[in-house]
Amino acid sequence: MITLYSYPTPNGHKASIMLEEVGLPYEVIRVELMQGDNLKPEFLEISPLGKIPAMIDPDTDGAPRRVFGSGAILEYLAEKSGRFLPCEGCARTEVWNWLAFGVSDVGPTSVDMFRFSVRAPEKLPYAIELFKSELHRCYQALETQLGRTEYLVDGDYTIADISVYPFVAIAGQTSPALFERYPHLKRWHDLVGARPAVQRGMAVPE
Ligand SMILES: N[C@@H](CCC(=O)N[C@@H](CS)C(=O)NCC(=O)O)C(=O)O
The missing domain is CATH 1.20.1050.10 (Glutathione S-transferase Yfyf (Class Pi); Chain A, domain 2)
Structure with missing residues (x-):
């Protein structure tokens, strides 16, 4: 199942809207920005700038993938689901x-x-x-x-x-x-x- 790292902000909402639209199962980890959890080393391994949204997708052909930033997440999920992005x-x-x-x-x-x-x-x-x-x-x-x-x-x-x-x-x-x-x-x-x-x-x- 996809893990979404997020916080209730517009950038976070772009990722959760897309996950809801494509209907893939996901769990959410709320990253407490006000407490600096986004700057902890373990989160920086997922999102190098320490920003939400980010996600881990274990359901791939190879190793689990990290995806960080709202733009990359939207593109990734559109490619994965084949939805909300015209083919050509x-x-x-x-x-x-x-x-x-x-x-x-x-x-x-x-x-x-x-x-x-x-x-x-x-x-x-x-x-x-x-x-x-x-x-x-x-x-x-x-x-x-x-x-x-x-x-x-x-x-x-x-x-x-x-x-x-x-x-x-x-x-x-x-x-x-x-x-x-x-x-x-x-x-x-x-x-x-x-x-x-x-x-x-x-x-x-x-
Ligand atoms: N370019 C990124 C920007 C993400 C972003 O600015 N996230 C904010 C919350 S909306 C954040 O994590 N801020 C924490 C910080 O800057 O330390 C995207 O489109 O997702």
């Missing part, structure tokens, strides 16, 4: 495009916005404005795309949607005005959020 062609390339957008733009920009506007002991207007405008740049790109296509990649729900959804969901909860400004983003958020597997994955770990 333009749609597959588009999934990589939007998956990377979720992992390298939406995620880090959302986290930096939170760090500088909420966590920072000293509030730096330059940093707050920078990440706010970068985040709206991400939302605008999503809004434009979702005005053209039902899901991020035309045709179907894919790992690209999963790589973006948890950060949009938390932003919508903390600032409801977001969805007044971006109606296509709201339509997509409600569509993805209605999936039972997404709802189950967003509740892991407790």
Whole structure:
């Protein structure tokens, strides 16, 4: 059975949503980030940067495999299950495009916005404005795309949607005005959020 190492954050939720979607059995180990358990040597062997999500898959052709980072986990589980990733062609390339957008733009920009506007002991207007405008740049790109296509990649729900959804969901909860400004983003958020597997994955770990 797959072991998922996680914590209730958007990056962790991407992995648990995907595990719920593909229906593979898994157990969850909650890594206590606030207590520094993620920096213990045994966890660094699984996730070299000491970040969740990570997982161990013992059910492989050869030795058990570690997979770390939300992007690698989404790709790995899509390949393993043969689901949520088109087999070939333009749609597959588009999934990589939007998956990377979720992992390298939406995620880090959302986290930096939170760090500088909420966590920072000293509030730096330059940093707050920078990440706010970068985040709206991400939302605008999503809004434009979702005005053209039902899901991020035309045709179907894919790992690209999963790589973006948890950060949009938390932003919508903390600032409801977001969805007044971006109606296509709201339509997509409600569509993805209605999936039972997404709802189950967003509740892991407790
Ligand atoms: N690029 C990674 C980022 C993962 C990440 O930032 N994880 C955070 C929680 S959301 C973490 O483990 N933070 C602990 C730390 O930085 O020490 C991914 O997409 O999964």
